[in-house]
Amino acid sequence: MLQLRKRPTPLGWSAPLVFVTAVVLSLAVSALLLRLQGQPAWEGLAVFFQSGFGSTWALEDTLNKAVPLFLCSLGVAVAFKLQIWNIGAEGQFALGAVGATWAALYFSFLPWFFLLPLMLLSATIAGGIWGLIPALLKLYMRANEIITTLMLNYIGILILEFLVYGSWKDRASFGFPMTPVFESGAVIARIGRTNLHYGLLLCLAIGLAMALVLAYTRFGYELKASGENPRAGRYAHIPYKKLVILVLVISGALAGWAGFVETSATLNRLQPSVMAGYGYTAIVVAWLARLNPLGIALFSFLLAGMLVGVEGMQLELQIPAAFGKIMEGLILLTVLSGQFFRNYRFARR
Amino acid sequence: MRTKSLCLLFGALILLLAAGPVSAKDLKVGFIYVTPIGDAGYSYMHDQGRQAVEAMVGVDTSYVEAVQEGPDAERVLRNMARKGFDLIFATSYGYMDSVIKVAKQFPEIIFMHFSGFKRAENVGTYFGRIYQARYLTGIAAGKMTTSNVLGYVAAYPIPEVIRGINAFTLGARSVNPEVQVRVVWTKSWYDPATEKEAAKSLIDVGADVIAQHADSPAPQEAAQESGVYSIGYNSDMSSFAPDSHLTAAIWKYQNLYRDIVKQVKNDTWKSTDIWAGLDENVVGIAPFGPMVDTETAELVTAKKEAIAAGDLQVFSGPIRDQDGELRVEKGEAMSDEELLGMTWFVENVVGTTQ
Numbered sequence: 001m002l003q004l005r006k007r008p009t010p011l012g013w014s015a016p017l018v019f020v021t022a023v024v025l026s027l028a029v030s031a032l033l034l035r036l037q038g039q040p041a042w043e044g045l046a047v048f049f050q051s052g053f054g055s056t057w058a059l060e061d062t063l064n065k066a067v068p069l070f071l072c073s074l075g076v077a078v079a080f081k082l083q084i085w086n087i088g089a090e091g092q093f094a095l096g097a098v099g100a101t102w103a104a105l106y107f108s109f110l111p112w113f114f115l116l117p118l119m120l121l122s123a124t125i126a127g128g129i130w131g132l133i134p135a136l137l138k139l140y141m142r143a144n145e146i147i148t149t150l151m152l153n154y155i156g157i158l159i160l161e162f163l164v165y166g167s168w169k170d171r172a173s174f175g176f177p178m179t180p181v182f183e184s185g186a187v188i189a190r191i192g193r194t195n196l197h198y199g200l201l202l203c204l205a206i207g208l209a210m211a212l213v214l215a216y217t218r219f220g221y222e223l224k225a226s227g228e229n230p231r232a233g234r235y236a237h238i239p240y241k242k243l244v245i246l247v248l249v250i251s252g253a254l255a256g257w258a259g260f261v262e263t264s265a266t267l268n269r270l271q272p273s274v275m276a277g278y279g280y281t282a283i284v285v286a287w288l289a290r291l292n293p294l295g296i297a298l299f300s301f302l303l304a305g306m307l308v309g310v311e312g313m314q315l316e317l318q319i320p321a322a323f324g325k326i327m328e329g330l331i332l333l334t335v336l337s338g339q340f341f342r343n344y345r346f347a348r349r
Numbered sequence: 350m351r352t353k354s355l356c357l358l359f360g361a362l363i364l365l366l367a368a369g370p371v372s373a374k375d376l377k378v379g380f381i382y383v384t385p386i387g388d389a390g391y392s393y394m395h396d397q398g399r400q401a402v403e404a405m406v407g408v409d410t411s412y413v414e415a416v417q418e419g420p421d422a423e424r425v426l427r428n429m430a431r432k433g434f435d436l437i438f439a440t441s442y443g444y445m446d447s448v449i450k451v452a453k454q455f456p457e458i459i460f461m462h463f464s465g466f467k468r469a470e471n472v473g474t475y476f477g478r479i480y481q482a483r484y485l486t487g488i489a490a491g492k493m494t495t496s497n498v499l500g501y502v503a504a505y506p507i508p509e510v511i512r513g514i515n516a517f518t519l520g521a522r523s524v525n526p527e528v529q530v531r532v533v534w535t536k537s538w539y540d541p542a543t544e545k546e547a548a549k550s551l552i553d554v555g556a557d558v559i560a561q562h563a564d565s566p567a568p569q570e571a572a573q574e575s576g577v578y579s580i581g582y583n584s585d586m587s588s589f590a591p592d593s594h595l596t597a598a599i600w601k602y603q604n605l606y607r608d609i610v611k612q613v614k615n616d617t618w619k620s621t622d623i624w625a626g627l628d629e630n631v632v633g634i635a636p637f638g639p640m641v642d643t644e645t646a647e648l649v650t651a652k653k654e655a656i657a658a659g660d661l662q663v664f665s666g667p668i669r670d671q672d673g674e675l676r677v678e679k680g681e682a683m684s685d686e687e688l689l690g691m692t693w694f695v696e697n698v699v700g701t702t703q
Contacts, residue, residue: 057431061424161536165703174466175507175692175702176442195427266420273419273443311425314413315432321385321415 002346011342022338026330033326039317048327051312052305058312060195064266066297066304067199068093068258072282073300074210075254077291079247081214082227084138086248088149089255090279091156092130096256097263098160099126101179101270104186104263105168112185119186119260127256128249130156135248139241145248153279161272168270178271188265199261203297206254211293223247255279284332290339306331376614378402379434380412381425383441384539390564390583391538395440395463397584398602402610418443423450430455436613438606439463441538442509448472459613464509466689468620475605478626480516480688481656482598483560484663485634485649486580487520489595490558491528492645493578494521499530500551502561502568504538506702508691510562513598515695516663517560517580522697524648531556532700541567552577558595569594578640585635596649597635605631624685627657664688669696 011018031041051058072089079086099122107115134148161177170180188197214220226233226240234240258278263270285303289295310324380399382392392414403410411434413425422444429437430451436459439448445465452460452472460472468474490499499521503510518530531554533547540563548559548571560580561568566589572579573590581587581597605625612618625631634653637646655661666677671694677683683691692702 051428057428061428064420065424174690175511176505181446262420266423268446271419271443273417276417276419276421308424311413311416311421312428315379315411315425315429318411321413 002348004344005347007343007345015342018338018341019335022334023331026327026334029330029334030327033323034319037319037323039319044313044317044319047316048309048313050309051316052307052309057195058305058308061308062301062305063196063200064304065308066300067197067203067265068262068276068278069281069285069304070203070207070297070300071258071261072255072278073285073289073296074207074293075251075258076282077286077289077293077296078210078214078223078254079251080227080286080291081223082243082247083230084244084247085146086131086134086149086251087146087283088130088134088152088156088279089251089258089282090275090277091149091153092127092252092255093259093262093279094153094156094160094275095130095252096123096127096259097270097274098156098163098259099123099256100260100263101163101168102126104182105179108183108186110185112187112189115183115185116188116264119264120257123256123260124253125256127259128253130256131248131250131252132245135245139244157272157275160270160275164270164272170269176271179269181269182264186264187268188261197261197265199265202257202261206257207293207297214293219246255282284336288332288335288339303328375407375409376436376610377434378408378410378610379429379437380410381416381422381429381437381439381441381444382412382414383416383418383443384564385415386412387565389566389586389589392440392564394583394600395438395602398606399438401603402606405607405610407614408610418447423447426451426460427454430458435459436461436610442507459618461609466622468622470620473609473618473620473622475609475623475625477600477602477605477631478624479598479600479632480512481626481663482632482634483513483516484520484656485653486560486596486598487517487522488524488649488652489637489641489645490517490560490578490580491521491523491525492648493595493641494525494528494558496555496557497525497527497529498555498557499528500548500554500556500559501530501532501700502535502544502547502551502559502563503532504535504563506534506692508689511694511702512688512691513562514698515691518695518697519663519668522695528697530698530700532694532698534700535563537563539564541565544568545571548572549575566590581635587635587638591638592640594635594638595641596637599633599635601631601633604629627653628659670694671696671698 031045034041034044052062076086076089100119103119103122134145137143137148138145164177164179168179170178188199190197222238226238226243262274267274285296285299288299306328313319384392386392386396399410402408416422416425418441426447438461440463442464445467448460448462449467452469456471462474464476465474501514514532521528531551533551535543535547544563544565544567548568552575558578559568559572561582566586569579569581569586569590573593578595579590579593580595584599585597587594662682664683666681667679668677670676
């Protein structure tokens with residue numbers, strides 16, 4: 001008989017092996033499903049990798065898609081470190097997009113070197129406020145942040161829709177819900193002759209800063225200590241309330257940045273389809289990466305590549321869009337359950 | 350020895366190459382759909398058109414379904430262009446900016462954008478006068494209603510949809526001046542659950558014919574369950590609501606797509622704006638359900654012929670708006686520009702264009 005035992009120490013050097021096994025397993029199941037549909041299995045997987053990661057273009061597309069995922073996920077991870085369950089990245093993303101658009105529409109006469117920082121600032125404030133509200137509700141009204149952040153998502157998205165259906169609607173859009181196209185000063189430029197945009201550098205900067213802050217500063221230490229044991233934190237006079245407010249505001253602001261980058265760099269205008277569910281995928285990414293900034297970068301990239309690669313499969317092999325979703329689900333499921341084996345193992349009785 | 354085998358190898362290669370296809374390179378045609386193709390509705394009908402094109406000699410097609418109108422659309426279009434598609438059909442209004450952007454990067458590729466108004470050297474637009482078919486279905490609905498309340502589940506308050514609602518209402522009014530058309534917006538092209546709820550709410554306020562402008566047959570199913578009549582859209586939806594389905598305003602993209610592909614193949618394609626209707630058999634109505642009496646069926650068929658022949662204009666005066674203000678004088682008809690920018694409801698419609 002096999003029995004489940006907790007490992008005395010978490011799996012160390014062989015942890016990547018578990019990850020690779022999980023991915024291979026899920027790909028094998030995907031290949032089998034492809035086969036059952038009467039599709040060439042190996043060719044399907046080859047097309048998948050080719051279109052997600054296999055060319056300069058694919059890498060550009062994947063990196064661009066990874067940018068909003070990374071920002072949202074980094075924000076979510078900071079809150080999760082303190083065991084504050086911020087499910088509200090989606091709404092904070094919406095508010096960030098609204099904040100940035102507000103600046104883009106009302107200060108469109110400014111040159112880019114004033115306008116873009118202003119958009120970033122207003123996205124930070126708007127997203128930050130959307131993080132601050134559940135923090136205050138938690139601290140002063142004892143409202144569970146899982147509920148409040150989730151509910152604020154709907155409110156955030158409705159605010160966005162109210163504006164694009166209402167006063168911000170482009171007169172030339174024939175009634176379609178979208179703002180006018182931004183002036184060029186409000187659009188984040190492409191890097192050189194590539195399709196990449198400077199939002200990527202923003203990610204690099206904030207990712208690096210966050211990794212350093214978490215590893216080397218007092219704030220990082222307090223976060224970790226209070227998160228892993230709130231009681232011990234309180235004994236050590238770590239200001240828990242301040243931390244809750246801080247992490248939720250940072251969390252909201254980062255998701256807000258993602259909203260800013262997505263509206264400015266990729267859409268060049270605000271429209272409801274800016275909401276592509278990054279805020280929810282971000283939670284998965286944060287967990288896959290075990291809240292580590294470098295890991296978040298890696299997993300945002302992999303997940304984005306997966307989303308892009310699946311489109312290639314559709315185009316080349318006419319596999320239904322739903323199959324891509326099945327494949328995503330399979331990979332996430334196996335990798336997440338694979339993490340279980342970091343702390344547990346099967347042993348013979 | 351070595352040289353000999355190399356020579357043999359080359360010889361074989363040359364033979365292989367020469368034996369390859371002699372015909373000109375196949376035309377690669379790509380389609381991008383906003384919703385899953387499914388088995389009825391908007392993208393389904395576009396895909397029927399794609400299959401008609403696929404059946405042509407020397408044409409190869411592919412598609413990507415369920416592509417959101419936003420950053421994803423631009424990426425999918427760009428990938429199609431890179432992968433060597435010669436002609437790309439973007440089948441939703443919201444792809445407009447993405448099409449224009451990508452078309453600029455790939456001037457040698459031809460793009461056709463459905464229902465938009467932005468064109469370029471290599472971007473044409475195409476659309477159909479589905480409002481003519483809606484007028485006809487309106488006549489059937491106006492004849493068959495007993496409560497004089499017709500329900501209309503509609504996606505977005507944009508001119509295309511508003512025009513359809515108005516045409517439907519004018520058709521119903523032409524046979525039943527008492528009729529009232531109530532509109533509920535779903536604010537989504539494809540959301541079967543919301544569409545069904547919207548239809549139910551219309552039935553609750555007394556509507557006994559449900560028409561729709563969305564992508565799924567959910568409103569028809571709601572009508573079937575509640576025992577009221579319905580009018581389908583996009584495709585013949587009678588299989589989803591056999592007891593309820595009077596007829597449907599349907600698209601016949603096959604002819605349109607085949608013509609465009611032929612033009613591109615023959616190098617006669619030019620960027621234009623195509624807006625074809627009953628006259629060119631791009632739109633039509635589905636066969637009548639068994640509950641539709643012959644008098645109604647004959648009336649609708651007669652009107653259909655009149656429109657196709659150009660004897661009857663759907664939007665000809667006098668037309669009043671919801672506030673009773675005269676918008677189109679007697680003896681006048683609305684121009685295409687006015688139709689494309691229509692943002693107001695005709696009288697007898699209950700609802701707002703917000």
